[in-house]
Amino acid sequence: MRKNNQCFRGFSLLVLTMICFAGAVSGQNGQNMRIHFVAPRAVINNFAGHSNTTGIGLPAGYDIVQITSSNAAAFLAAAPPRLQYVYQQLQPGTQLRRRVNEVQNISRDSVHVNYYLVDDRTGISHTSSGNFLGVRVNRNDGTSDSLYHVWPSGNGFTLSNGTFQGRVRLGEYQLEEDQSHRDGGVLSIQEVVLHESFHTQLIDRWTKWPGYITYGADEMHYTDEILGDQETAFNEGAGTFYGFTINGPGLTTLDDFFTNANYRYFLEGQSVCAGYPELYTVSARRSRTVGTATWWDYRWRDVPGFFLMFNENNATNFFANFWRYGASNRDTAGAFLSYAFNSMWRDTLKRYLTYACNRLAIKMETYNASPAGQADANKLSSLFPFALLDLITHFQMTATEYQEDYRRNYPNQNPRAYTEYFTRRNAIKTLIQGDIAASPIQFSQALQRLVTYCKTPANIW
Numbered sequence: 001m002r003k004n005n006q007c008f009r010g011f012s013l014l015v016l017t018m019i020c021f022a023g024a025v026s027g028q029n030g031q032n033m034r035i036h037f038v039a040p041r042a043v044i045n046n047f048a049g050h051s052n053t054t055g056i057g058l059p060a061g062y063d064i065v066q067i068t069s070s071n072a073a074a075f076l077a078a079a080p081p082r083l084q085y086v087y088q089q090l091q092p093g094t095q096l097r098r099r100v101n102e103v104q105n106i107s108r109d110s111v112h113v114n115y116y117l118v119d120d121r122t123g124i125s126h127t128s129s130g131n132f133l134g135v136r137v138n139r140n141d142g143t144s145d146s147l148y149h150v151w152p153s154g155n156g157f158t159l160s161n162g163t164f165q166g167r168v169r170l171g172e173y174q175l176e177e178d179q180s181h182r183d184g185g186v187l188s189i190q191e192v193v194l195h196e197s198f199h200t201q202l203i204d205r206w207t208k209w210p211g212y213i214t215y216g217a218d219e220m221h222y223t224d225e226i227l228g229d230q231e232t233a234f235n236e237g238a239g240t241f242y243g244f245t246i247n248g249p250g251l252t253t254l255d256d257f258f259t260n261a262n263y264r265y266f267l268e269g270q271s272v273c274a275g276y277p278e279l280y281t282v283s284a285r286r287s288r289t290v291g292t293a294t295w296w297d298y299r300w301r302d303v304p305g306f307f308l309m310f311n312e313n314n315a316t317n318f319f320a321n322f323w324r325y326g327a328s329n330r331d332t333a334g335a336f337l338s339y340a341f342n343s344m345w346r347d348t349l350k351r352y353l354t355y356a357c358n359r360l361a362i363k364m365e366t367y368n369a370s371p372a373g374q375a376d377a378n379k380l381s382s383l384f385p386f387a388l389l390d391l392i393t394h395f396q397m398t399a400t401e402y403q404e405d406y407r408r409n410y411p412n413q414n415p416r417a418y419t420e421y422f423t424r425r426n427a428i429k430t431l432i433q434g435d436i437a438a439s440p441i442q443f444s445q446a447l448q449r450l451v452t453y454c455k456t457p458a459n460i461w
């Protein structure tokens with residue numbers, strides 16, 4: 001999840017193997033979800049018959065109980081406020097639960113997802129934290145209690161029997177002191193639940209690199225950082241997109257980011273991408289010192305388009321704007337996205353934005369040709385995902401570069417849009433080049449021009 005731009009994905013890379021159509025999510029009823037209460041042993045000892053049903057490694061001195069209908073009242077009596085809130089919002093019928101069901105439908109409910117709600121107000125061991133990530137979290141007032149607390153994380157993995165398990169870990173201290181004070185307030189808590197839930201769905205290795213190397217020397221990642229690969233940015237950005245489907249203020253902050261023509265991306269001096277000439281020869285970049293390290297700042301237009309796909313805000317933007325504008329309503333767009341993510345949930349090698357373009361365009365063409373699509377006066381051309389990614393990367397990639405990245409995913413089928421897009425690309429770029437050269441950047445206006453183009457009947461098939 002993000003932490004003032006900073007975020008950890010499930011850290012269990014180190015510990016484990018690491019980490020439908022038109023809203024048709026009703027077949028999912030969350031039967032594959034469990035919620036657990038993790039707290040100091042003395043608290044859990046009050047729950048008769050408690051046991052570690054999922055075998056997760058616990059912080060020293062902590063114990064666990066699965067929350068069921070028979071002990072839910074006792075849990076609510078014992079749990080601190082933010083854990084109570086998460087538990088209540090995860091119950092069937094809430095807005096959050098409907099969206100969580102949609103996220104779990106990415107794997108068609110194949111991942112058994114466990115939520116671990118940790119009362120970590122008295123701190124956890126840093127050296128014996130089990131399968132939880134202990135981090136020093138500042139209080140909202142900026143001070144520190146000098147203890148370690150559970151950092152939000154999520155991951156999904158294959159068990160030896162071939163079934164899939166997901167883990168979402170949330171601690172009271174971070175939710176109270178940090179998360180609930182972010183844009184959106186308590187909606188930001190719902191955002192992080194969705195973000196970590198998404199991480200349970202793209203199972204097993206989430207990047208081809210080992211460990212934290214994609215995060216750079218600081219082993220942290222930030223929403224405005226140019227990361228070490230596209231997959232990291234994809235996974236984080238998609239998770240945050242699902243969070244923003246509920247946390248509107250968070251989405252507004254993202255929109256603001258994209259109007260900012262000033263310095264707003266950074267690259268660690270010691271990181272995978274720091275070694276690419278395309279980035280280190282950018283004369284306009286500026287350096288600053290963070291601790292003992294050098295970081296480099298870039299404006300949007302300074303970052304070569306290809307490397308913008310290594311940044312999670314850009315992935316969030318792609319999915320969020322597809323959800324907002326990629327179909328005549330958000331449920332339909334959400335179903336298209338679900339189709340795209342479902343094609344990636346077990347295949348690490350497909351988690352790329354250009355592959356998302358392929359899947360989304362195929363789904364749009366299928367829909368547009370269907371009776372429902374024929375009757376839909378507000379449907380969009382399947383050119384839209386290709387144009388949206390081009391806008392996000394300020395139309396800077398060469399056609400060859402764009403097509404090569406697309407072909408590296410080895411799609412088993414190409415939409416008509418793939419061919420059509422590159423015959424129309426220059427004309428589409430002409431429509432928006434004034435918007436993207438402006439300061440502040442007229443990103444929203446450019447986006448609306450693309451939507452208008454894609455709603456024009458002559459451009460739809």
Ligand SMILES: [Zn+2]
Pocket residue numbers: 001002007008009010195196199236239
């Ligand atoms: Zn994350």
